[in-house]
Amino acid sequence: MHRPIRAIAASGFMISASVLSLATILPASSAAATVSGKKTVVTVWSWFIKSTMDKAIAAFEKTHPNVVIRYSYYNYSPQYLTALKAAAASNTLPDIIGLQPGALTQQYRPYLVPLNRLAEKTWGKNWESRLYPVDIKQMTMGNPPGNSGMYIMPQESQVICLWYNTVAFKRLHLTVPTTLPELVHDAKVLSSHGYIPMYQGAAGAWQNENVYLMLADQLAPGLIDKAQYGKASWTSPALVKAMTVWGSLFHDGVFQSGALGDQAYPTGAQLFADGRVGIMALGSWWLQEDRYPPPLPPLVKNMKGFAPFYFPAIEPHGHPSPPVGGVDVGDGLTKAGAKIPAAWQFLASLVDGKGEQASLNDLNDLPAFKFFEPTIPLTAHMKSIYNGFLVKLSHAHNQRFAYPVIENAFDNALAAVAAGTESPLAALKKVQSVTVSTFHS
Amino acid sequence: MPSRALAARRHARRQRPFHHLFVLPALAIFALFVAYPIGWVAYTSLFAVSLHGVSHWAGLGNYRSVLDNPTFWIVVRNMFYWALITIPVQMVIGGLLAWAVEEYTHRSRALFRTLFFVPVITSVVVIAIVWSNIYAPYYGILQQGLSEIGIHFQTALLGSAGTAIFAIIIVNVWEWTGFSMLMYIAGLKTIPVQLLEAARMDGASGINLARFVLVPALSGVNRSLLLLGVIGTLQTFPLVFLMTDGGPDHASEVFGTYIFRHGFVLGQTGYASALSVVVLVIALVMTLLQIRFLGSKFSLKG
Structure with missing residues (x-):
């Protein structure tokens, strides 16, 4: 049987498909309370x-x-x-x-x-x-x-921090890094012994934001909060410096190779729980791993294989990052x-x-x-x-963004610097430009 | 005879008003599910939302923003890559598989058909997770296998701006080639055995048989796969969303992920609607081109 399919019907399909993502605004369920x-x-x-x-x-x-x-x-x-x-x-x-x-x-x-x-x-x-x-x-x-x-x-509530694999650190005679060079050193040692040094799910945005916020708040506490409200420039030296350090984490071997294609959940978290990762930027919620149904990985039970720390000092005589967090x-x-x-x-x-x-x-x-x-x-x-964590939460810096457009521009900047397609200053100039146009629109 | 024809015409005239009623259900469905959404999206594309959530008239401003945004052109480039690679590669490999399965397997034919078709019916989530783990540079299955022979990836396929889109295209080809194969198998079944025997008796074999007999006889399948390939390209979303979310740095962004990001994550309904209208226009142009050059009828036959 010769059954022709009219092209016009096919074009109807295409039309429907192209608007599908926005046009299916139909009642999702009868959600009203009754x-x-x-x-x-x-x-x-x-x-x-x-x-x-x-x-x-x-x-x-x-x-x-x-x-x-x-x-x-x-x-x-x-x-x-x-x-x-x-x-x-x-x-x-x-x-x-x-x-x-x-x-x-x-x-x-x-x-x-x-x-x-x-x-x-x-x-x-x-x-x-x-x-x-x-x-x-x-x-x-x-x-x-x-x-x-x-x-x-x-x-x-939550507090953002770095967690490290205490078993791996002990086995390799590593100490918790207190400076950036120490972090780079630890990452190299971890890599040379088959561990993923610091797992970053850079394909998503939230973990990237968290690491950068730790860096920025260490160099200039609260400055990024002013920048997102247009009260300070995104191209301020401290934010550019933080962005430079962010980019270096990808190129100095701190983050795993190919981090830009990786997701923190479920892949990174599973590898970390299994003890195959040295360090990971997570937060206070990591404690919940202990409460999951058995069988639990040995390191997770009572968190005996993990401990938190805060991003090591970037400047020679600096301090580790202050806590960042919130709701x-x-x-x-x-x-x-x-x-x-x-x-x-x-x-x-x-x-x-x-x-x-x-x-x-x-x-x-x-x-x-x-x-x-x-x-x-x-x-x-x-x-x-x-x-x-509770002590840290009481004086934590803000980790959230008020406006999705500015947050998106910031996420793009982080990805561009990580991918090496833009310099830290050029990337932050774009965020500044979006911020200015957002407040003037 | 004339009186019979006259009676028939009278009967037809009496029935004519009711003929139109038969079109109503189709028209109603078209209006509700195609025309109304398009109208709604086109209307919404003319509005923008201020910083504090107030909707205001933007005219063609959203369209200007779409065309001025460099990311949009990355998306367009990626869609061209997607169409230009996936459609012909899936067709060629699918055709070869169909020929091999039909020609060289006998008792195990059903098994091979099933095996090659399994990726088509496998959940895209499973496919995305499995292939992400295959590609992963540190712990990935591919890397571990290559390490045995001393090969180490210098870049991560999904984590590099230069390779991400191609890495996903490979997965898409793997997923959908079985569908092309099935279409070609169906097409091969419609070719008369006498035609193939006659061609063989005339000395046609191998490339010549394919070029002068099979390809022309399967032109209907080719047109259908081309059409479905273009539709599939414009609809691409879950694989990219799950494997890279359009990254790194928008390098693997496609229309689906780009519209979703603006419409659902950033809350820019107007901008996302303008993007959707642009996609709609592209789809219409592609359809008209296909009708112009390939005709409007599609079938499994040539």
Whole structure:
């Protein structure tokens, strides 16, 4: 049988395909909170680890028997970002959405309600004093002038650091590097013994940002924060110097060969957990590896093969990088969710209640509210690491960006310098140009 | 006869109003799923969002920004690489495989067909992870094998701006060649046995048989694969997204990842819509060119 396929039909396919990424703004699900029988249903979307969220939900539902929490877990990108966009366009966002402070929160701010009043009502007038300063700063990042609304409530906090493989270091008689030349030396020794020196998932952006922030905040604390708001130049000598050091990490053998094609998760984390990597830029969340279901790699159990440190001093008589961090993951209450009291009650429990305690007991990350801590037994080594992070968190520098366009330009600059396609100054000039045009548009 | 013809014409005239109704479902589906999205995207492409999220009229500003952005031209270059390499290579290898499987396997024919087709039905996520691990310079399967004979990569295939797009193209060829093979097998089945026997009796074999008999007889398959290849090129997304996310430094960026980044990560819906309209125009031009030079009918036959 001769069955012709009309080219016009094929062109229809092409047309559909070419607009598919933006045109499928159809209702993702019936996400609005409803009353199911006698029970109130609260819908929650996030990329927050499901097993931990399930524990938080179980703890909440136990004390709120008339509430059912329906949690939808997504991988952050592309699934979560796509789902949020589609749901926002079709007005079917759930009651609570997981957010990162700054760019992502700003993108969905029109669909969210400010949480200041609810927080004050729940925790009293001085509720902000129970939060870490860096978290408070990030909760209003990117708001229009005069808008002090907090559209995100931190669920967990984090501190960025470097972790090293204590077993490998001991075996090779290496000491924790305190200067950049020592780091380069350690990397060479690690490489010559078959280890990946410092694993960098430079194909993604977040780990690149974190390492650069450590460098920049070491040379000029807080300068990058001013630069992202257009109050300082991206081409300031300290930021150029930090960018130069960033590029050198790729060319001096500190990062693994081919780092620009590698991802931190899952590949890097698996190699690190298996003991095949010397150093990796991660953060306080690395502790959670200990709580994963068995079998655990030997180094991971009780973190006995790992310890944190901060980026070594760049200048000859300098100091290691100060802690960088802030909100790991937060939550926002949508306009639909604001109509359901149980939605705020659940959100509040995630940040300051049984939900938060369940997360902390999974060592998922650091608490959003002070004075919370895991209630499970921890070894002295883990307890010491955990408490060390809490101390650092109280004076951590901001790690987040307020505006996605500027963050993207910055990510491009990091990638260009790493790939050797642009000089540090030229790359930062482009970021400066985007920043200037963004604030003047 | 004349009265019968007259009656038929009257009957047709009576039925004519209802003929149009049969088109309505197709028109409705077209309007909802093709025309409306295109209209929406075209309309949205004329707006931009300010720093604090206020949407405002931008006219053709988004289009100017798209064309002024050097990354856009990297994307265009990559799409040309993708089409120019994947389509002919998949067709040639697929054709050779089809011929080899059909001509030289007998009892094991189904097994070979299945084996070569497995990559097509394998999850793209699995393919991306496996090939990323094959390419990895430190711990990669390819590097470990080559190390045995003293070869060490000087650059990482996915981590180097000069090789990333080609490394992914190789994976794409590996994934989709089985589909080309299947199409050619179907095409070969439509060639009359008498034609092949006659050609052989006339002394045609090898290159001559392929050039003067098989290729012309399979021209329908060739046209279909060309068309599907162009569509596939414009739709490319998951493999690139999973293996490099368009990096390093946009070196492997394709339309899919570029539109996704602006639309979903950066929240620049207007800019992403303008990009989508540009892709739409490219698709239409490609379609018109194909209709002009290859005709509008496609089939497995020549």
